[in-house]
Amino acid sequence: MTTLTFPLSRIEGHAQVVIEVRDGQVLSARFQSTEFRGFEYFLQGVPAEQVPVIVPRVCGVCSTAHHVAAVKALEDAYGVTPPPLAQRIRELLLIGQIIQNQATSLFIFTLPDRLDVNSLFELVAGGDGDQRSSRLATRALQVRKVGTDLITLAGGQFIHPVKAVVGGVTSGISAQAAEAMRAEIEVALPLACELFDEYWQASLALSARLGTWGDDAPACYIASVGERCPNYEGRCTCAAGQGEKSNAGERSSCYEGGGCLRVLGTAGAESTCFEARRFREYLVYQETEYSYAGQTSYRGEVLRANSLARINMARAMGTPLADEYLARFRASFGHPAHAILLFDLARGIELVYALERALEILSAPLDGEDTDVPYAPRDGEGYGLVEAPRGPLIHHYVIEKGLIARAELIIPTVHNMRAIERALRVAAERYIKGGQVNLELERAVGRVVRAFDPCIACATH
Amino acid sequence: MMKQFAVLQLSGCAGCEVSLLNAEAWVEQYELVYMPLVVSAYDVPEVDVLLVSGGVRTDEDLYNLRRAVRRAGQVVAVGTCAISGGVANLGDRDDVRALFMAQAERHHLPRLLPRSHPVDTVVPVDLYLPGCPPTPELFMAVLTDPTAFQAARAVCQECGRRKLRDMRPTHLSGFQRGEVLPDICLINQGYLCVGTSTRGGCRAPCPRAGHPCVGCRGPSDAFIEHESAQWLTSIQKVFVSMTDIPADELDRALRSPQLALFLFQFSDYAGGDRPPRPKEKVL
Numbered sequence: 001m002t003t004l005t006f007p008l009s010r011i012e013g014h015a016q017v018v019i020e021v022r023d024g025q026v027l028s029a030r031f032q033s034t035e036f037r038g039f040e041y042f043l044q045g046v047p048a049e050q051v052p053v054i055v056p057r058v059c060g061v062c063s064t065a066h067h068v069a070a071v072k073a074l075e076d077a078y079g080v081t082p083p084p085l086a087q088r089i090r091e092l093l094l095i096g097q098i099i100q101n102q103a104t105s106l107f108i109f110t111l112p113d114r115l116d117v118n119s120l121f122e123l124v125a126g127g128d129g130d131q132r133s134s135r136l137a138t139r140a141l142q143v144r145k146v147g148t149d150l151i152t153l154a155g156g157q158f159i160h161p162v163k164a165v166v167g168g169v170t171s172g173i174s175a176q177a178a179e180a181m182r183a184e185i186e187v188a189l190p191l192a193c194e195l196f197d198e199y200w201q202a203s204l205a206l207s208a209r210l211g212t213w214g215d216d217a218p219a220c221y222i223a224s225v226g227e228r229c230p231n232y233e234g235r236c237t238c239a240a241g242q243g244e245k246s247n248a249g250e251r252s253s254c255y256e257g258g259g260c261l262r263v264l265g266t267a268g269a270e271s272t273c274f275e276a277r278r279f280r281e282y283l284v285y286q287e288t289e290y291s292y293a294g295q296t297s298y299r300g301e302v303l304r305a306n307s308l309a310r311i312n313m314a315r316a317m318g319t320p321l322a323d324e325y326l327a328r329f330r331a332s333f334g335h336p337a338h339a340i341l342l343f344d345l346a347r348g349i350e351l352v353y354a355l356e357r358a359l360e361i362l363s364a365p366l367d368g369e370d371t372d373v374p375y376a377p378r379d380g381e382g383y384g385l386v387e388a389p390r391g392p393l394i395h396h397y398v399i400e401k402g403l404i405a406r407a408e409l410i411i412p413t414v415h416n417m418r419a420i421e422r423a424l425r426v427a428a429e430r431y432i433k434g435g436q437v438n439l440e441l442e443r444a445v446g447r448v449v450r451a452f453d454p455c456i457a458c459a460t461h
Numbered sequence: 462m463m464k465q466f467a468v469l470q471l472s473g474c475a476g477c478e479v480s481l482l483n484a485e486a487w488v489e490q491y492e493l494v495y496m497p498l499v500v501s502a503y504d505v506p507e508v509d510v511l512l513v514s515g516g517v518r519t520d521e522d523l524y525n526l527r528r529a530v531r532r533a534g535q536v537v538a539v540g541t542c543a544i545s546g547g548v549a550n551l552g553d554r555d556d557v558r559a560l561f562m563a564q565a566e567r568h569h570l571p572r573l574l575p576r577s578h579p580v581d582t583v584v585p586v587d588l589y590l591p592g593c594p595p596t597p598e599l600f601m602a603v604l605t606d607p608t609a610f611q612a613a614r615a616v617c618q619e620c621g622r623r624k625l626r627d628m629r630p631t632h633l634s635g636f637q638r639g640e641v642l643p644d645i646c647l648i649n650q651g652y653l654c655v656g657t658s659t660r661g662g663c664r665a666p667c668p669r670a671g672h673p674c675v676g677c678r679g680p681s682d683a684f685i686e687h688e689s690a691q692w693l694t695s696i697q698k699v700f701v702s703m704t705d706i707p708a709d710e711l712d713r714a715l716r717s718p719q720l721a722l723f724l725f726q727f728s729d730y731a732g733g734d735r736p737p738r739p740k741e742k743v744l
Contacts, residue, residue, distance in 0.1 A: 009501040012475055034571050035472050037518065041561035042552035047719050049637050053675055054723075057548040060476020060594060108482075108499050119500040124488045141485055148483055156670025158483065159476040159594050163670050165637040170671030289568060372640060403719070446501070457474050 001027065004437070006445045010109040010119075012061045013456025017445050018290075019428045024435035029424035031417060031449070033293035039461040043407035048074055048377065048399050049166070051407075055395070056160040058409065059457040061104070063160045064097040064151055065388035066409075066458075069395040071164045077382025077399055078166065080375040085368045086168035092361050093154035093161065094386060098354040100147025101389035102307070102347040103192075105453045106199060107140035110344050113447050114202035136198065139191050143351075146188040150358060153181055168372025178362045185362070189355045193321060196348040203345060210440075212430070213339030214448060215423035220298040221264040221309035221336070222283075222415055224276075224385055224392040261385070261392050263298055264313050268336040271313070276385040276394045279410060293459035295417035302422055305391025305415040306452060307346035312336035317349065319356035325349045340423050340451040347453070377402060388412055390455055413459040416452045423448045466510040466604065467495035469529045471522040472549065472577065473515025476594040477540040481512070484597030487604050505529040510604065513586075516542040516549050517578040521571035530584045537603055538580045539590040541677060541727045544738075547593065548726050549577035581738070589743045593677035593727055596663050599744060607744050612662035615681045616674045620656055620665040622646045629705045633714050641671040648703050653714070655724065657699045658684060658692055662744065679728040679743075686737045689725060 006017040014035040020027040039058055046054065052070045056063035068090055075082065082090070108120050115133065117123060123137035148158045153173060155161025163169045173181075207213045263272045263282065274282055283303075287294045297303055312335065317323050326349055333342055379402070384395040391412025398406040427448050431441035466487075468478060478498045487493075495505045505511070511533030517523055530536050541547040552558060553576045565573050580586055590603050602610035613619045623645055630651030641647070647654040647668055656665065656674030660681045668674050679685065684692040697715050700706060714720060 007503065009497040010499060012498065014470070014472075014497075032570065034521065035519070036565055036573060037472060037549045037577075038552045038557070038561040038565065041564070042549075042554075042557050044557065044560075045554075045719070046551070046723070047635075049635050050719075050723050053636065054548060054551070054726075057474050057476070057593065060474040060479045063474070063476065104482075112501070118502060119493070121488060121493050121499065124485075145483070152666070156672060157666045159480055162667045162672035165672070170641045171643065290570070292565070292567060292570060374640075 004441075006442055008446065008449055010112065010446070011449060011454055011456065012059065013454075013459070015449075015454070015456045017424060017449065019424070019432075021432055021437075024432070026425060026428045026432055029421055029428045030290055031420045031424060031454075032291045033456045033460045034291075035456060036292040036460045040407050040409060043404050046404050047402055048077075048397065048404055051397065051404065052164065052166070053160075053162070055409075058461045059455055060159050061101065062097070062388055062390070062393075062455055062458055064093055064155060065386050065393050066395070067155070067161050068094060068164050069384040069386045069388075069393050071166055071384065072386065073382040073384030073395040073397050074166045075375075075382070076384060077380045077397060078375050078378055080167050080373060082168040083370045083373055085172060085366065085370050086164075086372060088361055088364070089154050089169045089173065089366060089371075090164055092173075092358060092366075093151060093164065095354045095358050095361070096147050096150030096154055098147070098350055098389055099358070100144060100151060101453075102351040102354070103140065103144035103147055105389075105450070106344065106347050106351065107137075107144065107195070109453065110447075110450045111140070111199065111202070113443070113450065114199070114206050136195070139195055143188050143192045143195060146184055146355070149184060150181060153177060165372065166377075167375045170371070172368055172371050173366040175365065175367055178366055182359060182362045185355055185359055189321070189352070189359070192351055192355055196325070196352060199348055200345060203341060207341060210444075213341045214451065215426040216339035217422070217426075218266040218268070218336075218338055219302045219304045219419055220266055221312050222261060222298065222303055222305050222392060223309045223313055224261050224387045262313060263303075264309070264336065266301065268312075276383040277396075279394060283410075283415070285414075293417060293456065294414055296415045297418055302418045303415050304419045305412040306343060306389070307350055308337065308343045309391060310387070311346040311349060317353045319353050319360070322349055322353035322356055325352055340448060343451040343453070390453060390458070391415055409461050411455075411458045411461065413452075413454045413456070416454060417459070420449060420452050420454065423451070463492045464490065464509045465492045465494045465506075466512065467505045467508045467529070467533070468493070468498075468512045468514065469495075469505060469525060470497060471513065471515030471526060471543065471580075472518030473540065473542045473547065475514075477514040480594040480597055481600050484600040484604075486601055491604060505532055507532045509534045510537060511535070512537050512539050512603075513543050513580050514540050516546050517574065517580065517583055518549060519571035519573055523574070523583060526580065526583055535587045536584065537588045537590055538586045539595060539600075539603070541591060541593045541679070542577065543580045544589050544591050545579055545679065545728065546577045546726070550726050551722060553577070554722075587742070589738055591660060591677075591679045591743065592663060596666070598664070599662055603744055610662070610744060614683070615661050616656035616659045616663065616665050616668065616678065619661050619663070620646075620668040620674075622668060624703070625649050629703070631705045631707075633700075633706050633710055635714075636673050636675065643671070647671075647673045648699065651704070651706075655696050658695045659728075660685070660743070675727065676724050677727040682740045685740050685743060689728065692728065693721065693724075
């Protein structure tokens with residue numbers, strides 16, 4: 001038996017891919033997460049009020065999502081509903097995270113695969129005197145920076161934000177600061193579209209060269225999206241009835257309950273909707289011997305989260321430019337689309353959507369005084385759901401005597417683990433034939449993993 | 462020729478790396494030759510500067526760290542995980558350790574060490590850059606001219622909130638509790654802000670946004686070479702002089718193991734198995 005080990009780069013965290021070959025046949029393709037810190041264990045005994053400060057440190061890339069999920073879980077336990085202004089500022093915070101993350105994944109993680117370089121920063125420096133690619137890299141970093149500036153504005157700090165607190169947010173956003181942010185986004189939006197067009201072309205060229213868009217077998221998809229458009233705040237807009245709701249109709253009913261998740265079946269039609277607190281009835285979690293991260297399935301079937309899941313489930317994006325891209329995407333690749341390199345293109349649609357949506361939110365006043373409501377901490381149990389860039393993130397806490405007695409972090413990358421391994425196997429079988437290993441395999445492994453934009457720090461926590 | 466630098470990522474959250482990405486002005490002076498988050502390269506080559514982030518949590522971290530420093534001109538420990546163990550140190554309790562060491566046993570994967578170790582317990586460190594994470598401005602200072610970096614002594618002086626003499630809370634609110642008045646010192650409002658004793662240089666983003674400083678930059682120069690208890694004592698003195706919170710309530714809160722553990726994830730500079738860090742080496 002031959003074992004091929006591939007170290008990974010341009011992803012978040014420490015992981016490697018191990019492919020076993022026997023008699024010229026691919027025996028297994030495994031995705032191994034090689035780090036572990038133990039958040040679910042060391043959160044035990046910690047005062048509940050410290051949690052929104054501690055858990056962002058699960059991951060510096062996804063800290064915003066953990067920050068908000070923790071606050072929402074405590075609000076669920078305390079029976080608190082934040083005021084509308086706080087909810088808008090939190091949505092802005094999560095939208096900033098989408099911009100920052102999708103720009104990072106598109107331009108820093110995966111664009112180098114399409115331009116055949118080791119790093120975007122090779123291009124920024126313009127060492128080879130290539131003006132065009134130097135300009136490309138500079139614009140890419142400029143678009144990414146809008147996301148980080150938006151998180152700073154809405155979250156107080158770009159990494160490990162602090163502004164979401166139980167009951168609301170610590171402060172509003174002044175009209176002046178909102179206007180300056182709008183101006184910055186107005187400049188970045190056309191740049192983002194331009195970059196996405198170039199990225200789209202480069203992806204077409206890549207798939208033409210490879211002769212494939214990667215694993216395109218049907219899968220189940222999971223996200224916490226509404227009926228009409230992706231809803232990154234994690235609230236559900238689907239008609240009451242499928243999931244358990246306290247009050248029919250209104251968006252806020254699901255929000256109070258901790259939010260809803262939806263699953264699109266492999267046939268692309270049937271969908272299930274359930275509250276975060278009932279996830280165990282639908283998602284089957286399994287630990288593995290060869291990785292510090294576990295895997296989930298949807299009642300035994302391969303599950304996919306992240307950009308393609310949301311795009312496959314969205315009826316429309318709800319903003320003009322993003323809707324144009326969505327129409328073009330569906331006309332080109334069908335609906336639902338399954339090929340894995342389309343995760344990357346779906347991220348581009350979301351980048352445009354998030355920039356447009358941020359402009360909408362910033363147009364309404366955000367400097368009101370009703371930033372928070374009073375509350376009384378109490379013991380109990382709470383679930384917090386947000387749609388993070390990588391999919392639905394659930395925080396679950398049991399509080400006893402004001403201290404965390406039990407903590408559970410349900411991580412979207414874990415939902416993708418089986419899908420990643422299936423796609424790796426497809427790639428391995430393509431490039432290992434008759435005992436010969438095509439050297440393209442190493443690059444294919446990198447592309448497959450990056451399409452899912454996994455976050456290992458989150459997955460293992 | 463441009464100077465070259467590398468970033469060795471040990472066990473951490475990548476927040477330091479992401480912050481570094483926002484300090485993008487370094488591209489004009491440095492070539493980034495190794496940082497797995499953004500560069501595909503197999504190994505750390507010879508470099509002028511090696512930034513190390515994350516704590517030494519596994520045997521693989523230990524191996525990678527020892528090997529990488531041999532090729533580095535200057536070694537900088539960045540972020541609280543690399544300097545004092547960081548958030549992973551919250552697991553440095555016997556009960557918790559027993560729990561997760563039992564769960565975390567895996568074959569053919571890097572083995573967990575019993576605790577998360579700071580980088581300087583393993584290799585010599587030339588410079589420390591504390592913060593969780595350090596701001597982009599601080600990263601630029603480290604990469605360009607650390608000696609020229611000017612900052613206030615403590616976060617408190619960078620915050621800009623006004624301290625009021627006649628606003629004396631009678632009850633401690635902890636870190637989070639409802640309304641925050643703009644422009645007024647968070648201690649005046651009863652929040653457990655430790656910005657008075659925390660190292661300056663971050664420009665106080667958290668208290669400016671209305672969240673108390675949790676001390677992620679660690680102790681200011683006044684306390685950095687002393688044992689951690691002095692840091693807590695100084696925080697207590699501030700609350701005694703600025704508030705009317707009953708002494709026993711303050712004592713209970715500030716001397717609770719939960720609070721000490723929380724603050725020490727960022728600031729346990731003198732605890733454990735090493736001498737205090739000389740303040741000249743800390744940015």
